[in-house]
Amino acid sequence: MTSALLLRRRLTNIVMLSLTGVCTALVLGVLFFILGYITYHGIAALNWDFFTKLPKPVGETGGGMANAIVGTIKLLALASLIGVPIGFFGGVYLSEYGRKNAIGFSIRYAADILNGIPSIVMGIFAYTIVVLPMGHFSSLAGGVALGIMMIPIAVRSSEEFLKLVPASLREAALALGLAEWKVVSFVVIPTAFRGIVTGIMLDLARVAGETAPLLFTAFSNRFWSRGWLEPTASLPVMIYTYAIAPYEDWHRQAWAAGMVLLMLVLGANLLSRLILHRQLRG
C-alpha cells in the first residue's frame, strides 16, 4: 500500500519534471524555428537590388527597398534625438537627486506608465500632435512616435547604470573640492558611460522593429523621401504591406526585409548584452 503510494508520488515527480523540460524545448523550438525559417527564406530572396533599388511599380517584379532602409535609419536618428537626451538626463536626475524623494518616485511611475502604453496608441498620440497640425504624414511624426517610445527604457537603464557607480567615488571627488555638477559630469557619468550607451542601443533595437506607431505617422512612400517633412517608407511597414499583398514577388521581398530587420535587431541585442556581460564581470 505504502509502496504503491510512493511509486505514484515518484511517477508524478518524474512526469511533471519532464514536462517542464518539454515546455523549455517547445519554447526554444519556436525561437529556432522562427530564426531558421526567416533566415532560410530571407537568404534565398536577398540580392544586391534589395539594398540599392527603389520599389518597382505595382505589378512589375524586381526592385528593392533602398528607400525603406534609409527611411528606417532616418526615423531612428530622429527618435534618438528625442529619446536619448530626455532619457539620459532623466536618468541622471533619478540616480543623483531622486532616489528616495516624491519627485523621483512619480517620474519613475510616469516612465513605467509610458513604457506600458501600447505602441499603436503612441502612434495615435504622434498623429494628434504632429500629423493633425501639419496636415500630412511625415518622417518627423514617425520619429516623434518612436522617440517617445524610447524615453522610458532610456531613463530607467541610465538610472540603473549610474546607480552602479559606487558612492565612494562621488565622496572622493567631493572631498577634493570639486563642484557638484563637475562630480556628476566628469566622474559619475564617464564611469557609467559604457553601460548607458549599451542600454540606449538595446532601446534603439527595440523601437527599430516597431511597425504600429509608424502606420499613420511616417506612413509609407514608394519613392525617396526628401527632408524630414515627407512621408517615408520604413522596413517594418514595408514588411507589413508586402506580406499582406497578393503578389508572389512582394512576399519574396518581405522575407528579405524580414531577415535584414531581424539581423539588425538581434545583432544589436546580442552585441549590447555581450558588452554588458563583460562590463559587469570586469
Next chain:
Amino acid sequence: MARSNTNIFSLAIFRRPGISPADRFFRASVLTVALSVFAITAIVAYELVRNSRLPIEKFGWSFLWGTTWDPVAEQFGALPFLYGTLVSSALALLIAVPVGLGVAIFLSELAPRWVSDPVAFLVELLAAIPSVIYGLVGIFVFVPWIRNVLEPALSGTLGFLPLFQGAPYGVGMLTAGIVLAMMVVPFIVSVSREILMAVPLSQREAILSLGATQWEMVRIAVLPYARSGIMGSIFLALARALGETMAVTMVIGNRPEIRLSLFEPGYTMAAVIANEFTEATSDLYVQALIEIGLVLFAVTILVNALARLLIHSVFTKVEVRE
C-alpha cells in the same frame, strides 16, 4: 559605505550654505528634463481624451457595448473589438501561462546555472523579435498549418464543443491566440524565473527534509510562496497581449463580429486602429478610433499597475524575511 538609496548630494554635510549658481543651474536643468517625462505621459492621456470628444459626446457609454461598427452610417460600437481583444489575450494566456511556468520551473529548479542563464537569454530573445516578423511567419506558416492540421484535428476530437465548430479558415481567434502566446511567453518566463529563484532556500530545505519529492517541493513550498509574483508576471504578459498590434492584425482575420467559435475570424482594438485609421474619412470616424485607443490605454495602465504591485510585493516579502 552609503546605502544605495541615499543621494550623496542631499546629505547634510554637503548642504553648504548657498549652493553655487553653476550647481543650481545643473540641478534645475536635470530636474526639468526629468519632469518632462512626467509631462509627456500626462499629455498623452490628455490628447487621447481631447481627440475622442465627438464619439464620447455622441455615444456616451454605449460606445463600449454597441455591437454595430458601421462607418458609412456613422454608427460606432466597440464591443466586437473589446471581445476580440479579451478572447485572443485570454487564449494566449491559457497557452502561455502553463508553458511559461514550466520553463521557469525547469530553469530555476532543475537546470544548473550554466544551462539556465543561456536558455533564459534565448527565451528573452523571443521578446526582442519584432511583432511584424511574428506576423510574417504567422501568415505564411502558422495560418496554413492551423487551417490544414490543427483545426481539422480539433474539430475532429473536440468538435462537440461550440468553441471548435465551423469551417477551418486558418485566420481567426485561435491563430491570434497561438501567435500571441509565443510573443508573451518570454515575459512570464523571465519574471517568474527570477521570482522562483528569490524563494528562500530554507523554504525548500524544510519540505525536502520531510521527505517530499522535488515536484512536491515545487508544488507545495515554492509556487505558493511565489504566487503573487507569478500573478504579476501573468498580468505583465496580459498587458502586452492586450496592446499587441501587428502580428494580431495579420492573422486574426479582421471581421468585426462576435462569434463563439475560435475558428471564426475576429477583430481586436489595436487591429482596428491599425487597419482603419488611414482610411477614416470623417472626423467622427477618426475620433471613434482614437476613443478605442483611449480605452486600450486605460486598460493597459490598470493591468500594468496591478502587475507591478504584485511583483513588488514578492520582492519586499523576500527582503523582509531574509
